Amino acid sequence: MFVSNEILAVVTFLYLFLFFGHLVYFAAKSERVLTFVWVALYITFGLHTAGLIARWVESYRLSVGHAPLSNFYESLIFYGWCISLTVISMKKRLRFPLLTMFACLIALGFMGYASFSSSVDKKIQPLIPALQSNWLHIHVFTCFIAYAAFAVSFLAALFSIFNWKRIMPPEETLEELNYRSVMVGFPMLSAGILTGAVWAHYAWGSYWSWDPKETWSLITWIFYALFLHARFARGWKGRRIALLSVIGFASVIFTYFGVNFILSGLHSYGAA
Amino acid sequence: MSATKSNGGREGQPPPSPTFLDQVYEFLSSVTLAIALLAFIAVTSIFGTLIKQQATPAEYLSFYSDSTYAIIRFLGLDDVFHSRWFVAAISLFVLNMIFCSLPRFIKLLRSRALIKVPNQKTLDAMGLRCLVPGKRIEDVAGVFKRYRNAQTNEGSRVLERGSLGRYAVYMVHLSIILILVGGLIGSLFGYRGPLTLAKGEIKDSVTARGNKGEIRPLGFALKLTDFKVSFYPSGEPKDYVSNVDVMENGKSVLQKSIRVNDPLNYKGVNIYQSSYGSNPLFVFDIGGERVELGQGGVYKKEKLHLMAVRYEKSVHNFGPGVLVAYVQENGQPQTSWFLKDVPRLRERSILGTTVRLDDIKEEFYTGLEVSRDPGVWVVWFGFALILFGLCVNFFFYHRRIYLVEVPNKGVLVAGTALKNKEGFKEEFEKLKGRLGCS
Numbered sequence A: 001m002f003v004s005n006e007i008l009a010v011v012t013f014l015y016l017f018l019f020f021g022h023l024v025y026f027a028a029k030s031e032r033v034l035t036f037v038w039v040a041l042y043i044t045f046g047l048h049t050a051g052l053i054a055r056w057v058e059s060y061r062l063s064v065g066h067a068p069l070s071n072f073y074e075s076l077i078f079y080g081w082c083i084s085l086t087v088i089s090m091k092k093r094l095r096f097p098l099l100t101m102f103a104c105l106i107a108l109g110f111m112g113y114a115s116f117s118s119s120v121d122k123k124i125q126p127l128i129p130a131l132q133s134n135w136l137h138i139h140v141f142t143c144f145i146a147y148a149a150f151a152v153s154f155l156a157a158l159f160s161i162f163n164w165k166r167i168m169p170p171e172e173t174l175e176e177l178n179y180r181s182v183m184v185g186f187p188m189l190s191a192g193i194l195t196g197a198v199w200a201h202y203a204w205g206s207y208w209s210w211d212p213k214e215t216w217s218l219i220t221w222i223f224y225a226l227f228l229h230a231r232f233a234r235g236w237k238g239r240r241i242a243l244l245s246v247i248g249f250a251s252v253i254f255t256y257f258g259v260n261f262i263l264s265g266l267h268s269y270g271a272a
Numbered sequence B: 001m002s003a004t005k006s007n008g009g010r011e012g013q014p015p016p017s018p019t020f021l022d023q024v025y026e027f028l029s030s031v032t033l034a035i036a037l038l039a040f041i042a043v044t045s046i047f048g049t050l051i052k053q054q055a056t057p058a059e060y061l062s063f064y065s066d067s068t069y070a071i072i073r074f075l076g077l078d079d080v081f082h083s084r085w086f087v088a089a090i091s092l093f094v095l096n097m098i099f100c101s102l103p104r105f106i107k108l109l110r111s112r113a114l115i116k117v118p119n120q121k122t123l124d125a126m127g128l129r130c131l132v133p134g135k136r137i138e139d140v141a142g143v144f145k146r147y148r149n150a151q152t153n154e155g156s157r158v159l160e161r162g163s164l165g166r167y168a169v170y171m172v173h174l175s176i177i178l179i180l181v182g183g184l185i186g187s188l189f190g191y192r193g194p195l196t197l198a199k200g201e202i203k204d205s206v207t208a209r210g211n212k213g214e215i216r217p218l219g220f221a222l223k224l225t226d227f228k229v230s231f232y233p234s235g236e237p238k239d240y241v242s243n244v245d246v247m248e249n250g251k252s253v254l255q256k257s258i259r260v261n262d263p264l265n266y267k268g269v270n271i272y273q274s275s276y277g278s279n280p281l282f283v284f285d286i287g288g289e290r291v292e293l294g295q296g297g298v299y300k301k302e303k304l305h306l307m308a309v310r311y312e313k314s315v316h317n318f319g320p321g322v323l324v325a326y327v328q329e330n331g332q333p334q335t336s337w338f339l340k341d342v343p344r345l346r347e348r349s350i351l352g353t354t355v356r357l358d359d360i361k362e363e364f365y366t367g368l369e370v371s372r373d374p375g376v377w378v379v380w381f382g383f384a385l386i387l388f389g390l391c392v393n394f395f396f397y398h399r400r401i402y403l404v405e406v407p408n409k410g411v412l413v414a415g416t417a418l419k420n421k422e423g424f425k426e427e428f429e430k431l432k433g434r435l436g437c438s
């Protein structure tokens, strides 16, 4: 057992704790609870970061040193981290307890899946030659920041579809949140796809080969391009744009999980 | 471009009913078509991932019924991304993008010459507005340090900021066209193909993959001087290295270690490490002389004439062995197995000479991938431009501030932004504080 695995297990419980903390806030409607929840979120995020760094250090001890971005387990942990990061960096502009609650729930889902599912291999594995590239870091980083931003856009869309008046932010704010997240997610996903293409060019001589994961990331990208045009050039609003957001996120999830489990290709995260 | 003209002519009086050309133009330049095409491309790509692409008929028939396969073939779903309708959709998409963006872009350029202060009614309707009492324009303008002076008139001034933001969309659209054009150049003028080399082997051409299938000269020769594979303790491959010599006119002009993620680039041809394999190498002791033979290798000395014909990993469960063919005293050919792990079958006397199989080694050969893609720089440029354009588009936004002198009162400050109205409102509030106006 590695230290990093233990830290990350604690982090998983902290996300659960944060989820309940929000519930307490909604029941008590006390600002003090919310302040406490935010402090706890910062601590969780700090520990989460520490867990990732510990894993990085441990990989060097095993003399296979590489950033913890290289297999399915590590990507789940990293996705959780990106979601926390996104919520925290959006705090100043868009501070909604409902949003942080669901974000913590999603992070909990990924962390829990990573930590407790027996089908996810937690071992630190050596890198096969194709993955030994600096492009790996920037490619995975940009992709997962994008996925996290799209998760926030998805939540905003969900909130506006299930308009639950008492605790819901106003409709315009939700649209703003939705658009702002896509505004971060779309360039990030573009950067992710493009760095992947450049990497593929240097690793095996073709920047695009219609491998299922590539194709699905392109489908997701096209989908969000469609979202932007529907919104800006055609003026779509409200429920329709929210629905597009939901479909877009479904495509993200399929790109991430579905391709691994159902289709196969060069991106072999899921096989581990 | 005649379509553009006919569009312009429509503004004349009396308005003529739209001609067929107008309608075509309307359709080609509409965002509705863009949305429909994006949706179409996305959905058909899904089929391209769910159905195996470019497989053999046998593979499909083991998966689908005859009639399903017939439908797949008919719709071209066995090779979606190269099918005619997919290429047609992409082409229409490009046309759509050009017809939509170009007129807008030209209009944007023209509008720069037509900046003017709106009339009083429009100014009054602007949400962000305030009056700086008792000042003149020159006194006020200093506050807008980050704004550019777009126009100065008698008694009024137009200031601008973030105008690059208005061009970003066109950068993005142009870059998509560039990327597609780069891809087209690559597929028209480039090629790809596998190249295997054993140690010491030299090759100067490659069989291109795909329906071209032709033999392409590299323009130089490549010699494998050494090949190494290393493994992690877990048995996973760690590194493959092919040491090659680039040869021109029989002379080595460049030496390079090709690794995964570190290709050789020479004269526009890229050579990548992609795979490896191994051939058995048989080590014989023939009458005291050490001889290494590959599969099919021949040894000839005086009357003794033998050949390593075939390798088996396991000959009747007795371990690895090699089938050796030789010529008997009477001139008749004969074959026998040499088994490495069976002492009795390791050694044999042929024409009076003792032939012994000492070892079977693995000789690795390298699998390289050769590709030439003259379009790749266009694609890279497109990539850089799209990222730049997207960042500018989302993080710069265009806003204008009008300063109008109101006689005996002061200066009216009014601002508009088409995008990021929230952000502009905040900025405007701050400016108001600094202007000391209400």
Ligand code: HEM
Pocket: A222, A225, A228, A229, A232, A233, B029, B030, B031, B032, B034, B093, B096, B097, B100, B101, B169, B172, B173, B176, B390, B393
């Ligand atoms: C995958 C392809 C495309 C991408 C990635 C793309 C990207 C973009 C982006 C990023 C914006 C800015 C949106 C915003 O500010 O939020 C935009 C705006 C726009 N795009 Fe595209 N676009 C694509 C295809 C097209 C096509 C084919 C058309 C042709 C009709 C088109 C027409 C427009 C229009 C009219 C705008 C609005 C411009 C404005 O606000 O003045 N786009 N596009």
